[in-house]
Structure formats: structure tokens, C-alpha cells
Amino acid sequence: MLILQKQIKLIQRPTGTPTKEDFEMVNAPIGDISEGEMLVKTVYISVDPYLRGRMNDTKSYIPPFELNQMISSGVVAQVVDSKSSLFEKGDMVLGSLPWQEFTIAKDNTVRKIDHTLAPASAYLSVLGMTGLTAYFGLLDIGKPKEGETVVVSGAAGAVGSIVGQIAKIKGAHVVGIAGSDEKVKFLIDELGFDAAINYKTQDVAEALREACPNGIDVYFENVGGEIADAVFPLLNNFARIPVCGAISSYNNEQVDVGPRVQGYLIKTSSLMQGFTIGNYASRFGEGAKDLATWLTEGKLKYEETITEGFDHTIDAFLDLFKGSNLGKAIVKVAEIEKY
Amino acid sequence: MLILQKQIKLIQRPTGTPTKEDFEMVNAPIGDISEGEMLVKTVYISVDPYLRGRMNDTKSYIPPFELNQMISSGVVAQVVDSKSSLFEKGDMVLGSLPWQEFTIAKDNTVRKIDHTLAPASAYLSVLGMTGLTAYFGLLDIGKPKEGETVVVSGAAGAVGSIVGQIAKIKGAHVVGIAGSDEKVKFLIDELGFDAAINYKTQDVAEALREACPNGIDVYFENVGGEIADAVFPLLNNFARIPVCGAISSYNNEQVDVGPRVQGYLIKTSSLMQGFTIGNYASRFGEGAKDLATWLTEGKLKYEETITEGFDHTIDAFLDLFKGSNLGKAIVKVAEIEKY
Numbered sequence: 144m145l146i147l148q149k150q151i152k153l154i155q156r157p158t159g160t161p162t163k164e165d166f167e168m169v170n171a172p173i174g175d176i177s178e179g180e181m182l183v184k185t186v187y188i189s190v191d192p193y194l195r196g197r198m199n200d201t202k203s204y205i206p207p208f209e210l211n212q213m214i215s216s217g218v219v220a221q222v223v224d225s226k227s228s229l230f231e232k233g234d235m236v237l238g239s240l241p242w243q244e245f246t247i248a249k250d251n252t253v254r255k256i257d258h259t260l261a262p263a264s265a266y267l268s269v270l271g272m273t274g275l276t277a278y279f280g281l282l283d284i285g286k287p288k289e290g291e292t293v294v295v296s297g298a299a300g301a302v303g304s305i306v307g308q309i310a311k312i313k314g315a316h317v318v319g320i321a322g323s324d325e326k327v328k329f330l331i332d333e334l335g336f337d338a339a340i341n342y343k344t345q346d347v348a349e350a351l352r353e354a355c356p357n358g359i360d361v362y363f364e365n366v367g368g369e370i371a372d373a374v375f376p377l378l379n380n381f382a383r384i385p386v387c388g389a390i391s392s393y394n395n396e397q398v399d400v401g402p403r404v405q406g407y408l409i410k411t412s413s414l415m416q417g418f419t420i421g422n423y424a425s426r427f428g429e430g431a432k433d434l435a436t437w438l439t440e441g442k443l444k445y446e447e448t449i450t451e452g453f454d455h456t457i458d459a460f461l462d463l464f465k466g467s468n469l470g471k472a473i474v475k476v477a478e479i480e481k482y
Numbered sequence: 483m484l485i486l487q488k489q490i491k492l493i494q495r496p497t498g499t500p501t502k503e504d505f506e507m508v509n510a511p512i513g514d515i516s517e518g519e520m521l522v523k524t525v526y527i528s529v530d531p532y533l534r535g536r537m538n539d540t541k542s543y544i545p546p547f548e549l550n551q552m553i554s555s556g557v558v559a560q561v562v563d564s565k566s567s568l569f570e571k572g573d574m575v576l577g578s579l580p581w582q583e584f585t586i587a588k589d590n591t592v593r594k595i596d597h598t599l600a601p602a603s604a605y606l607s608v609l610g611m612t613g614l615t616a617y618f619g620l621l622d623i624g625k626p627k628e629g630e631t632v633v634v635s636g637a638a639g640a641v642g643s644i645v646g647q648i649a650k651i652k653g654a655h656v657v658g659i660a661g662s663d664e665k666v667k668f669l670i671d672e673l674g675f676d677a678a679i680n681y682k683t684q685d686v687a688e689a690l691r692e693a694c695p696n697g698i699d700v701y702f703e704n705v706g707g708e709i710a711d712a713v714f715p716l717l718n719n720f721a722r723i724p725v726c727g728a729i730s731s732y733n734n735e736q737v738d739v740g741p742r743v744q745g746y747l748i749k750t751s752s753l754m755q756g757f758t759i760g761n762y763a764s765r766f767g768e769g770a771k772d773l774a775t776w777l778t779e780g781k782l783k784y785e786e787t788i789t790e791g792f793d794h795t796i797d798a799f800l801d802l803f804k805g806s807n808l809g810k811a812i813v814k815v816a817e818i819e820k821y
Contacts, residue, residue: 196749203749204719367744380543389744403740405706405728408756410535410542415754417747 146173149453150243153208157198160394160464165198166214166457173245182224183236183248185453188474189217189267190460191301195393204419213241217272219256219263220246221479230255233482237266244453244476261438263479268301268471269445270434272420276387277305278430279423282313284385284416285361289314292355294374297365298339299326299446301471302387306363307336308443315361318354320347320370322466329469334444348373358382364415366391368399375407382413394464446470485512488792489582492547496537499733499803504537505553505796512584521563522575522587524792527813528556528606529799530640534732543758552580556611558595558602559585560818569594572821576605583792583815600777602818607640607810608784609773611759615726616644617769618762621652623724623755624700628653631694633713636704637678638665638785640810641726645702646675647782654700657693659686659709661805668808673783687712697721703754705730707738714746721752733803785809 147170154167176182194216197208208214218240222230227250230236238253240246256266268274280302287293293310297303298319307330310317319330319339330339338354340347347370351359358379364371367389378384392399408415423430437443448468450459453476463472486509493506515521533555536547547553557579561569566589569575577592579585595605607613619641626632632649636642637658646669649656658669658678669678677693679686686709690698697718703710706728717723731738747754762769776782787807789798792815802811 204751364744367742371742371744386744386747389742389748392742392745399742399745400739401742403706403710403728403731403738404743404754405703405710405725405756406731406738408725408754409728409758410756412543412756412758412761414756415743415747417744417749417751417753419748419751422751 147171148173148244150213150241151456152211152213153198154211156200156210157195157394159396161195161198161461163457163461168454168457171243174247176224176226176247178226179250180247181222181227181230181250183220183240183246183253184223185218185220185240185244185246185476186235186479187219187264187267188242188453188456188476189271189273190456190463190472190474191216192388192390192393192463194460195464204421213243215239215241217267218246219266220248220253221477233480235263235479237271242456258479260435264447264449264473264475265438265445267473268447269305269438269443270431273301273471274305274434274445275423275427275430276420277302277309278434279420279426280385280387280418281306281309281361281363283423284414284418285310285363285383287313287315287361290316291360292316292318292357292379293361293363294318294320294351294355294359295363295365296320296370297388297390298330298336299469300365303363303365304330304334304446304470305443308334309437310361311335312437312442316355316357318351320366326469329446333446342370348376351377361385363387364389368392369401372401375402375404378407378411378413380411380413382411384413384415386415386417390464448472450474452476486510487512487583489552489580490795491550491552492537493550495539495549496534496733498735500534500537500800502796502800507793507796510582513586515563515565515586517565518589519586520561520566520569520589522559522579522585522592523562524557524559524579524583524585524815525574525818526558526603526606527581527792527795527815528610529795529802529811529813530555531727531729531732531802533799534803543760552582554578554580556606557585558605559587559592560816572819574602574818576610581795597818599774603786603788603812603814604777604784606812607786608644608777608782609770612640612810613644613773614762614766614769615759616641616648617773618759618765619724619726619757620645620648620700620702622762623753623757624702624722626652626654626700629655630699631655631657631696631718632700632702633657633659633690633694633698634702634704635659635709636727636729637669637675638808639704642702642704643669643673643785643809644782647673648776649700650674651776651781655694655696657690659705665808668785672785681709687715690716700724702726703728707731708740711740714741714743717746717750717752719750719752721750723752723754725754725756729803787811789813791815
């Protein structure tokens with residue numbers, strides 16, 4: 144019996160903001176597994192801003208997606224059939240997998256997760272790459288000290304919301320920048336940020352001056368653009384800027400232009416460092432341990448915006464650029480089965 | 483007898499490029515020395531691009547110059563009268579001193595230099611702040627490894643010419659960017675750079691691509707502006723950018739605008755760090771020792787553009803922004819006397 148499943152392919156490289164027309168949903172057979180392989184059912188798909196970069200045909204830290212091939216990203220899946228001695232039916236696994244309902248995965252391409260410790264989706268957010276990105280970017284580059292001021296943009300997003308909470312754990316004065324009053328309220332009331340700014344309704348430069356009376360020691364960069372421009376004049380001496388993302392420019396068709404930063408960096412002896420989480424692969428264990436501890440201790444909360452149904456995966460991705468998600472954006476494709 | 487001497491004061495803050503009208507030369511009495519003080523005669527004055535920043539009334543790493551007060555900078559002087567047990571007539575000293583022909587200096591504000599080891603003027607260039615700026619910026623932030631590609635802008639200037647030579651000592655492939663064919667020839671023929679680019683006659687982006695077939699690992703930033711813009715697309719993974727100066731923007735009246743750098747830093751996990759030499763004060767000994775060794779061994783050459791006469795100090799300063807100097811710009815005010 145030929146069983147068909149749905150797949151999502153990139154059929155043209157987006158110009159500017161991605162649209163539905165850049166993708167195609169197709170039906171394809173599932174195929175058979177060989178020795179050392181498992182058939183896994185997609186449960187959760189991670190949709191992330193950085194995927195936009197991979198849709199361009201340009202050199203970056205990871206190769207671009209190929210045209211007419213499936214998109215792939217972080218996926219939590221469940222083993223439904225196994226010819227591997229390492230995994231059995233029912234196991235929950237995590238890997239970088241294609242956007243389809245079922246995948247035939249080699250047993251060395253995924254790792255088992257324990258979803259009794261934390262919900263399976265948390266392995267795509269706070270306990271996964273998102274949490275580790277926040278952890279290493281903030282602590283290895285930002286190095287916040289007690290009493291320092293940490294500003295984070297994209298603060299209600301997947302990475303930003305964890306960055307701010309870790310900064311609070313480290314005793315910093317934490318200011319978030321986000322895009323709605325609801326998010327501002329969430330950051331202050333739910334996550335314990337000291338202040339938060341709605342960049343859509345407030346003058347960011349003025350609001351930052353008010354929220355950061357002692358200047359800015361760490362700026363965790365998620366968005367770039369004019370929001371970042373407003374931060375530079377307020378940097379303290381020896382400020383640190385982990386550069387994690389620049390979502391405001393990902394869809395730009397023209398070169399993204401703004402005030403040059405060299406003068407600010409010189410005046411304050413400040414550091415700006417780009418990073419991707421792959422740089423820290425050898426230290427994931429260290430980060431995962433701290434994140435899990437803080438989560439268990441109730442010091443770390445995480446929010447997810449879950450879109451239901453594989454058919455809405457593309458919508459969930461496109462929504463990232465509308466700024467509508469709170470916390471980590473995840474697509475729920477299937478229920479976890481008990482076997 | 484009242485002896486008058488000349489002094490140079492800042493009488494208005496420059497708008498854009500400084501002009502002679504921003505300064506005033508006045509006559510003033512020399513005064514008498516007290517216990518613990520010496521009368522020193524100015525021999526060499528260092529004129530440096532960073533002084534432009536101190537002429538603005540803005541917060542920076544050093545306070546702005548006061549209006550109607552003298553400019554000050556690195557000065558080599560000779561003791562002509564002493565009421566200090568630490569210095570005697572004829573001693574050569576180095577300090578941050580006002581622009582005047584004679585200064586009454588407290589004995590804890592200057593240090594003695596040995597001008598039998600190297601010419602006295604070298605203490606304002608290769609053996610002074612200039613050399614140390616090149617040394618720490620390149621080695622502490624840039625960290626060039628053997629075989630890597632180091633690009634330096636302002637390459638024929640005081641700092642840049644030393645940066646390139648230290649990079650060569652460390653085994654790097656060194657490419658300089660400068661503003662005339664004469665400078666380009668000097669960098670390659672005299673200082674041993676592997677390649678050099680004349681930004682006034684060449685397409686910098688294209689010339690860099692050609693001169694850096696393996697990309698750019700270290701960019702030592704002296705100039706900012708469009709020259710820097712051309713560097714970012716060629717950065718290798720984990721590139722380092724010590725940000726020392728941005729002379730192209732010092733005289734800008736409008737905000738200096740260009741392509742935002744965040745995207746480049748993320749794609750390559752690169753680091754950009756502003757610094758000033760004061761950050762390394764505790765390590766000056768280490769740097770001075772290496773620089774003196776390389777100088778003695780003939781591995782380090784230095785060039786000076788010497789302007790004769792205190793009356794031409796302002797001209798020498800203004801010339802910095804015309805890009806006409808080769809190596810360190812110094813004003814020779816007086817001869818060293820033998821007592």
C-alpha cells in the first residue's frame with residue numbers, strides 16, 4: 144500500500160518578505176526503512192526567523208535551502224517503526240528534519256528526548272537551540288554583571304524572552320523592547336523584566352534613556368534596524384553587544400542603511416560580536432544543564448505560540464515577520480501516541 | 483624679566499573640518515617653578531586625529547578640550563630648569579602637555595626617556611602611544627594567526643604603518659589601504675606589505691577581492707566610512723575588527739550613514755571591538771619591550787612627517803584631514819640642547 148504524506152518545498156527564493164507563493168505543499172510517498180533507520184512521525188516543527196536567510200542563495204554559516212527541495216528545521220518527532228537497535232517505537236526524538244509529516248531518519252541524525260522531564264515542545268524552545276542561543280549569547284559574549292543594565296530587543300520572542308530572564312537571574316537591570324502593549328505587559332508582569340518599551344508606539348531613544356538611567360552595559364541584538372540605532376548612543380564604556388539576529392532587515396531588498404557604529408564603539412571601547420549557536424556545540428551540555436535547572440526551579444518561564452496543523456506551517460513562518468508571536472513559534476503536527 | 487612664549491588655544495568648537503579660525507595663538511608669560519616642578523622646553527609635539535574628537539563638546543573616553551584653553555597632546559620636552567630631585571637640566575621627558583613653547587610641569591606628570599636608544603621623536607610614534615595602539619589593538623583584539631589575511635586602513639598613517647608591520651612579523655598576509663600611489667609604493671617597497679590599495683583611484687571592493695583571495699580575517703579599522711563598508715562582505719568566519727579610528731567621519735556634520743553591519747557579523751560570527759590605548763595602561767611595559775626589540779632588530783620601520791616650527795602646529799593638525807602625512811605627524815618646536 145502506497146501511503147502518501149504532505150511535504151513543504153521551497154519553489155522560488157523570496158524577494159523581500161516571503162509569501163505563500165514561494166512554497167508548495169505536495170504529496171509524496173513515505174517509503175520504506177532500512178537497517179539503522181527509523182520511520183518517525185513529525186510532532187512539533189520549529190519555525191524560526193533565521194530560516195529566512197537560508198532561503199536566499201548567499202553564503203552564510205549554513206548552506207542555503209535548495210530550490211524544489213523541502214525546508215528543514217528543528218523537529219520533535221516520535222518513532223513509529225524502527226530498524227535501529229538504539230530507538231524503539233514510541234521514543235521521542237529531536238533532530239533537524241524536513242518539513243513533512245513522516246521522515247525516514249538514520250539513527251545517528253536524531254537524539255532521544257525525555258518528555259517526562261519537560262513537555263516535548265520545550266526541546267524546541269527553552270531546552271533546545273533557542274534556550275542555548277540565549278544562554279551562550281548572553282553569558283559568553285554579553286557577560287552581564289550584577290547591577291548592570293541589559294537591554295534586549297525582540298524581547299517577547301523566543302530567544303529574547305529567555306535572554307531577559309537569564310539576565311534577571313544574574314542580577315541585572317533588564318529592559319525589553321517589543322512590538323505591542325500586550326507584549327510589554329507580559330515582559331514586566333510574567334517574566335519580571337524591570338521595564339519594557341513598545342517600539343511601535345513609543346520613541347525608543349527617549350524611552351531607553353528613561354528606562355536606562357545608568358546607560359546600557361549589554362545590548363542583546365535580535366532585530367537590528369532603527370531600534371538598534373537608538374541603543375548605540377546610550378552605551379556605557381566597555382559595553383557588550385551579542386549580535387544574534389537582525390530580523391528587521393531579513394526581508395530588505397535594498398541594502399539596510401543606518402548610522403555607522405564605529406564612532407560609538409571607539410568612544411566607549413565597546414564590543415559587538417555576531418554568533419550562531421553552532422559555535423558553542425562543544426558546550427551544549429553545560430548550557431542545557433543550567434537551563435533545565437532554572438526551569439525546574441521555576442526561575443525560567445517560557446511561552447509558546449503554537450499553530451495547529453501541518454497545513455498551517457507556512458502561515459506560522461510568515462507570521463514571524465508580522466511580529467505576532469509571543470515566545471517560541473511552533474507548529475503542532477500530531478499528537479504524541481502512547482504505545 | 484618677563485619672558486613671553488607662544489601658546490595655542492581652542493577658541494571655538496569646529497563645525498565639520500577644523501579651520502585656522504578655531505584656534506588662536508597668543509603670547510603669555512612663562513612663570514616660575516616651585517618645589518617639585520620643572521620648566522621644560524617643548525621639543526616635539528604629537529598631532530593626532532583623535533584630538534578632533536576632543537574639540538567637540540561631547541562625552542567620550544577623554545573629556546573635551548575647554549574653550550579658550552590650550553590644546554594638549556603627547557609632547558617630548560627637555561628640562562631647562564628643575565626644582566625636583568627626580569629630574570635635572572638636560573633630561574628628556576615625555577608627557578601629555580599643553581601646546582606652548584615652555585611648560586611648568588610637576589615631576590609626577592612626565593617620565594624620562596632615553597634618546598640615545600632611539601631618536602626622541604620615536605617616543606611619540608613607534609615607541610609611544612602610536613606604537614602601543616597598533617600593538618594592543620592588533621594583537622589583543624585582532625589576534626592575527628600565521629597565514630591569515632590582515633587588512634589595515636589608514637595604512638600609511640602613524641598607527642596603520644606599524645599595524646601592518648607587526649602583522650607581517652606574525653606571519654600574516656597583509657593588505658594596506660591608503661590614499662596615494664606614493665603611499666601604496668611605500669607600503670609595499672619599504673614596509674613589506676603584500677599588497678596595497680589606493681582608495682582614491684581604485685574600486686576598493688574589487689581591489690580587496692583581488693588582494694584577499696582567501697577573504698579577510700582581521701580588519702584593523704582606522705578610517706570608517708565607505709572603505710570599511712567594502713570590507714564587511716569579505717569577512718571570513720570568526721573575523722576580528724579592532725576599531726581604532728574613524729577619521730573619515732570625524733568632521734562630519736551629519737550623522738555618518740552606511741550599510742548596517744549586524745547581518746555581516748551574524749553570518750560570519752565576527753567580532754568588532756572599539757578600544758583606546760588607555761585600556762591597556764597596565765600592560766604598556768609588555769608592548770614597549772616588544773616594540774623596542776623589533777625596532778632594534780630592524781623588523782619595524784617608522785616614518786615621520788615632521789613640520790618645523792611651533793607656528794605651524796595648527797597647519798600640521800589640519801593636514802591630518804587632508805591625508806597628506808606619511809607615518810606619524812610631529813611638529814618640531816626646538817632643538818635638543820646639550821648641557
